Amino acid sequence: MTATSGARAGGQEAGADVLVRVRGLEVHFPVRSGLLRRTTGAVRAVDGVDLDIRRGETLGLVGESGCGKSTLGNALLRLVEPTGGQVSFDGQDVRGLSRRGLRTLRRRAGMVFQDPFASLDPRLTVAQTVAEPLEVHGLHEGRQARARRTGELLELVGLDPAVAGRYPHEFSGGQRQRVGIARALAGEPDFLVCDEAVASLDVSVQAQVLNLLRRLQRQLGLTYLFVSHDLSVVRHLSDRIAVMYLGRVVEVGPASAVGTDPQMPYTRALLSAVPTPDPAAERGRQRVVLRGDVPSPAAVPSGCRFHTRCPEVFDPCADVDPALQPVGAPGQLAACHLHGVVSQTDALAPGT
Amino acid sequence: MSRRSAAGERAPAPVTGSPLLEVEDLRVRLRTPRGPADVVGGLSYAVRAGETVAVVGESGSGKSVSVLALLGLLPSRTATVTGRALLAGEDLLAMGPRRLREVRGPGVGMVFQDPMTSLNPVLSVGRQLTEGLRAHEDLSRAAARDRARELLAEVGLPDPRGALDRYPHQLSGGMRQRVMIAIALSCSPSLLIADEATTALDVTVQAQILDLVERLRSEHGTGVIWITHDLGVVAGIADRVLVMYGGRCVEDGSAEDVLTRPRHPYTRGLLGALPDLAEPGADGEVPELRTVPGTPPQPTALPPGCVFWPRCPVRSDPRCEHEQPPLAAVGRPSSAVSTSASEEGAAGAGGVVHRAATWCEEEAG
Numbered sequence: 069m070t071a072t073s074g075a076r077a078g079g080q081e082a083g084a085d086v087l088v089r090v091r092g093l094e095v096h097f098p099v100r101s102g103l104l105r106r107t108t109g110a111v112r113a114v115d116g117v118d119l120d121i122r123r124g125e126t127l128g129l130v131g132e133s134g135c136g137k138s139t140l141g142n143a144l145l146r147l148v149e150p151t152g153g154q155v156s157f158d159g160q161d162v163r164g165l166s167r168r169g170l171r172t173l174r175r176r177a178g179m180v181f182q183d184p185f186a187s188l189d190p191r192l193t194v195a196q197t198v199a200e201p202l203e204v205h206g207l208h209e210g211r212q213a214r215a216r217r218t219g220e221l222l223e224l225v226g227l228d229p230a231v232a233g234r235y236p237h238e239f240s241g242g243q244r245q246r247v248g249i250a251r252a253l254a255g256e257p258d259f260l261v262c263d264e265a266v267a268s269l270d271v272s273v274q275a276q277v278l279n280l281l282r283r284l285q286r287q288l289g290l291t292y293l294f295v296s297h298d299l300s301v302v303r304h305l306s307d308r309i310a311v312m313y314l315g316r317v318v319e320v321g322p323a324s325a326v327g328t329d330p331q332m333p334y335t336r337a338l339l340s341a342v343p344t345p346d347p348a349a350e351r352g353r354q355r356v357v358l359r360g361d362v363p364s365p366a367a368v369p370s371g372c373r374f375h376t377r378c379p380e381v382f383d384p385c386a387d388v389d390p391a392l393q394p395v396g397a398p399g400q401l402a403a404c405h406l407h408g409v410v411s412q413t414d415a416l417a418p419g420t
Numbered sequence: 421m422s423r424r425s426a427a428g429e430r431a432p433a434p435v436t437g438s439p440l441l442e443v444e445d446l447r448v449r450l451r452t453p454r455g456p457a458d459v460v461g462g463l464s465y466a467v468r469a470g471e472t473v474a475v476v477g478e479s480g481s482g483k484s485v486s487v488l489a490l491l492g493l494l495p496s497r498t499a500t501v502t503g504r505a506l507l508a509g510e511d512l513l514a515m516g517p518r519r520l521r522e523v524r525g526p527g528v529g530m531v532f533q534d535p536m537t538s539l540n541p542v543l544s545v546g547r548q549l550t551e552g553l554r555a556h557e558d559l560s561r562a563a564a565r566d567r568a569r570e571l572l573a574e575v576g577l578p579d580p581r582g583a584l585d586r587y588p589h590q591l592s593g594g595m596r597q598r599v600m601i602a603i604a605l606s607c608s609p610s611l612l613i614a615d616e617a618t619t620a621l622d623v624t625v626q627a628q629i630l631d632l633v634e635r636l637r638s639e640h641g642t643g644v645i646w647i648t649h650d651l652g653v654v655a656g657i658a659d660r661v662l663v664m665y666g667g668r669c670v671e672d673g674s675a676e677d678v679l680t681r682p683r684h685p686y687t688r689g690l691l692g693a694l695p696d697l698a699e700p701g702a703d704g705e706v707p708e709l710r711t712v713p714g715t716p717p718q719p720t721a722l723p724p725g726c727v728f729w730p731r732c733p734v735r736s737d738p739r740c741e742h743e744q745p746p747l748a749a750v751g752r753p754s755s756a757v758s759t760s761a762s763e764e765g766a767a768g769a770g771g772v773v774h775r776a777a778t779w780c781e782e783e784a785g
Contacts, residue, residue: 132622270478272712275693304695341623343652350656
């Protein structure tokens with residue numbers, strides 16, 4: 069299987085110290101209809117994703133709403149069950165984990181959610197919220213030890229430990245997000261999935277939280293999967309960027325390469341659509357405006373999934389499903405026939 | 421594949437002529453359980469035909485409330501609105517409910533943030549579009565339906581005839597927002613107000629909507645008030661920008677002046693806090709974002725002096741703590757700024773005065 073995986077990943081360096089390895093991951097949700105609620109189709113939210121997340125890096129995952137980026141983040145921690153493919157965390161097969169194994173995984177891999185208003189229990193004080201993972205995992209036993217650890221965690225995220233007895237409604241959005249981060253850090257994780265962690269915050273507060281995430285990464289040696297729709301934010305924070313479209317990773321590579329020299333027309337369109345606060349540049353630039361909407365993941369187009377909206381569509385696009393192939397900068401991969409026609413089956417062939 | 425027209429082709433807004441909308445000293449006070457909240461504290465601006473004015477601010481800055489007040493959409497039991505808002509010479513704030521209803525539609529069209537909650541889920545798109553048309557214009561059912569189809573085609577909805585019989589849940593977010601815009605435009609308003617109209621949309625769809633609004637502005641000479649927190653969007657579409665903080669306008673002027681030569685410490689902080697897409701992402705060596713410490717003030721407990729004082733990194737003038745600096749002309753050193761008389765002289769690009777409510781010196785911050 070390793071041979072296949074290597075080939076499928078199409079050149080994601082095998083030598084790098086990989087913390088999370090994803091191969092051919094699928095999350096399909098059944099669509100039921102009719103009187104007997106028979107399964108009549110599937111929403112292919114994540115549909116064959118290959119991805120490596122290296123130890124200590126921030127991998128930014130971008131895409132439009134409905135592209136499956138949040139589902140992918142959730143599937144890594146088995147918050148939704150994958151329906152196919154493999155995920156390994158630090159060499160361990162995540163899909164085969166027992167309940168106990170899963171608990172350990174979720175101590176070592178945490179999650180920061182989007183909406184700090186919905187993800188904190190309004191009836192728990194900040195201290196109770198942050199201490200809950202400590203209880204679950206049996207860490208820092210004893211009331212005093214736990215209170216001390218809670219205080220440390222609050223301090224770590226830039227909150228005054230004196231606020232420990234307060235309830236979420238007494239905090240602003242930015243402060244709540246800090247509480248959410250403190251909770252995610254309670255189990256001393258190696259890996260954090262940040263799912264739109266700053267999307268609901270105002271610009272000035274968003275910058276504070278972004279700086280905090282970067283400081284914590286340096287201080288604690290964390291690895292991040294940073295899921296966001298905001299390219300500027302992802303570009304700012306990430307070492308590498310992966311771009312998703314309709315359940316697939318269509319381009320991945322170093323942030324500087326993907327951000328300045330994208331090799332896939334979709335990434336180009338996405339980048340050109342991001343407005344920048346510079347009137348001269350905004351008015352002078354040629355924006356690639358894509359037609360139409362993202363197709364439904366329940367009816368994925370044949371061949372390249374982007375071919376229905378692609379400005380550079382040509383012959384093989386409608387029939388051949390492109391595989392990720394190395395193009396552009398070292399470590400940059402794109403799934404696009406413009407760089408030579410390589411189908412998913414070609415990429416699979418050597419190993420199988 | 422359509423391409424966005426480049427800068428040079430963008431017709432600048434005509435500066436002459438009387439304004440379409442003139443807002444003077446608009447104040448909104450809300451009764452809340454925690455006491456009175458001065459949500460908008462003295463806002464004055466003007467919008468001319470074919471001009472786009474962007475109102476920028478963070479949540480709670482009073483930007484949405486200020487336009488809801490104009491259209492009489494605030495609950496009268498809790499909101500006290502004072503000031504003047506002249507739409508073609510007639511004061512919106514002094515109008516009775518009946519006259520106001522006549523004005524909404526042909527006078528002012530409004531697009532709200534969330535198209536899912538502002539469209540009626542149990543009425544078809546066609547029904548919602550023709551409702552306004554038939555209320556304001558003497559049209560037969562068939563004629564209204566024809567007009568509705570034209571409108572949907574104009575906002576770029578695929579298959580406009582079929583869309584008339586569909587319901588909001590059958591449309592994507594971008595399509596719903598187009599329907600909202602079509603409704604707002606149905607009676608050819610002279611002024612279009614868009615409140616965070618693209619915030620809930622993906623960037624690629626946002627680009628489509630911005631293109632559309634830009635086309636309407638230049639083809640029909642519609643005046644546009646664009647409310648947003650996204651300074652990037654502002655740079656692309658606005659002729660003039662008004663920055664709000666704590667219910668007050670802290671800086672206004674041409675988009676060029678405000679975004680490239682910001683004078684108020686808050687505007688500077690806001691621009692500095694934005695991650696830059698073009699920034700070199702040399703692995704791990706990205707500079708820290710500049711931040712504005714703290715959080716915006718509660719409208720029930722505004723600071724006694726300058727609204728920004730508690731968070732201000734400059735605080736160069738001792739008066740700031742106790743006194744609100746007035747919105748005064750700032751700008752190029754060439755135009756010697758003395759007092760109000762010099763406002764014409766300080767006019768920047770396109771004859772728009774650049775003003776800021778600050779006593780900070782140019783170099784500060």
